[in-house]
Amino acid sequence: MGLNSLAPNLNFITDILKWYIYKYGLLSYTLIIVGSIYFICIRALFINIKNNQYDRVLMLIILMLIILGGLIGFGIESSLS
Numbered sequence: 001m002g003l004n005s006l007a008p009n010l011n012f013i014t015d016i017l018k019w020y021i022y023k024y025g026l027l028s029y030t031l032i033i034v035g036s037i038y039f040i041c042i043r044a045l046f047i048n049i050k051n052n053q054y055d056r057v058l059m060l061i062i063l064m065l066i067i068l069g070g071l072i073g074f075g076i077e078s079s080l081s
Helices: 011-024 026-050 054-080
Strands: none
Touching: 011 026, 011 054, 026 054
């Protein structure tokens, strides 16, 4: 029962993303998957800026960097192998 049991098992999600990259290509993955998440985050940023909630804006920017950076890195790594 080590630490491996505490880690989330994301093999299903990574397999779907690898299949998508293999089937449609890295450019499509970047535009559709990463682009749609980017659009949702930007929309949330504009809503929070409009409501003068700048602490949420900073939190969303940090979250965007982590999520989008991870997705782009995963896409590049999967397309090279």
